[in-house]
Amino acid sequence: MNDKDMQGTAARPLVLASTSRYRRQLLERLNLSFEAVAPQVDESPQPGEAPAALAARLALAKAREVAARFPDALVLGSDQVAELHGAPLGKPGTHERAAAQLARMSGQTVLFHTALALVCCATGHEQSDAALVRVRFRQLAADEIERYLRAEQPYDCAGSAKSEGLGIALLDAIESDDPTALIGLPLIRTARLLRAAGCVLP
Numbered sequence: 001m002n003d004k005d006m007q008g009t010a011a012r013p014l015v016l017a018s019t020s021r022y023r024r025q026l027l028e029r030l031n032l033s034f035e036a037v038a039p040q041v042d043e044s045p046q047p048g049e050a051p052a053a054l055a056a057r058l059a060l061a062k063a064r065e066v067a068a069r070f071p072d073a074l075v076l077g078s079d080q081v082a083e084l085h086g087a088p089l090g091k092p093g094t095h096e097r098a099a100a101q102l103a104r105m106s107g108q109t110v111l112f113h114t115a116l117a118l119v120c121c122a123t124g125h126e127q128s129d130a131a132l133v134r135v136r137f138r139q140l141a142a143d144e145i146e147r148y149l150r151a152e153q154p155y156d157c158a159g160s161a162k163s164e165g166l167g168i169a170l171l172d173a174i175e176s177d178d179p180t181a182l183i184g185l186p187l188i189r190t191a192r193l194l195r196a197a198g199c200v201l202p
Contacts, residue, residue: 012120014199017066017077020166021031026185027076030194030201035162039077041067051083053111056130059115061064071121074197079144082159083111091158098160106140110159114181125197128188131181135163136172144170 010112014034016027024036024110039062045054056079082089083107092098112133119126152166163174163182178186193199 013073015066015073015075016064017075020184022133022184023078025186026180026183028111028157030191040132041065045088051081051088053078055081055113055115060117063117063119067119067121075119076116078110080114080158082183089159089181092160094155095149098155098184099145101160102140102145105137108137110135112182114186116189116193118197127193129193131178131186131189133176133182134175137170138172139168
């Protein structure tokens with residue numbers, strides 16, 4: 001992308017292809033004006049699809065789908081897939097499923113793949129990136145899991161543990177070069193993509 005294209009891209013409105021309150025709150029930290037729009041994307045994994053590949057595909061699909069509806073905007077898509085022993089962990093949705101997830105993750109290292117895509121249809125701009133977070137869970141007793149779930153009810157969170165809240169007490173360690181990735185949007189990489197598209201950030 002040349003300087004002229006970058007200037008045109010930078011002047012465009014920014015759209016977050018997500019209705020996640022976590023991603024919205026994180027993006028607000030960059031002090032940019034943006035609109036959040038729900039992407040219409042089937043998030044089902046493809047047969048044999050690795051968790052990292054699933055996150056990357058869905059982030060780009062979300063950005064492209066919303067960009068098709070907002071062709072003059074810069075559209076940021078993101079997706080996160082948790083992985084345990086090579087298999088994806090979804091959002092539990094219920095107390096029982098969350099308890100089962102946490103029991104499986106007890107004493108284990110879980111990988112969180114958070115992918116990004118930035119798309120602008122008007123300029124043909126497309127960029128992608130991804131952050132990997134390794135999370136090591138403590139050995140969790142059944143009563144600890146039950147107390148945690150009753151207190152925080154993290155049923156909309158992949159892996160059933162909110163590191164930004166009480167879920168941090170379930171963990172032994174977090175390894176990442178982009179600290180907000182685990183919450184749902186890696187801001188170091190997001191800022192990098194936005195700057196590459198010509199957006200002005202501090």
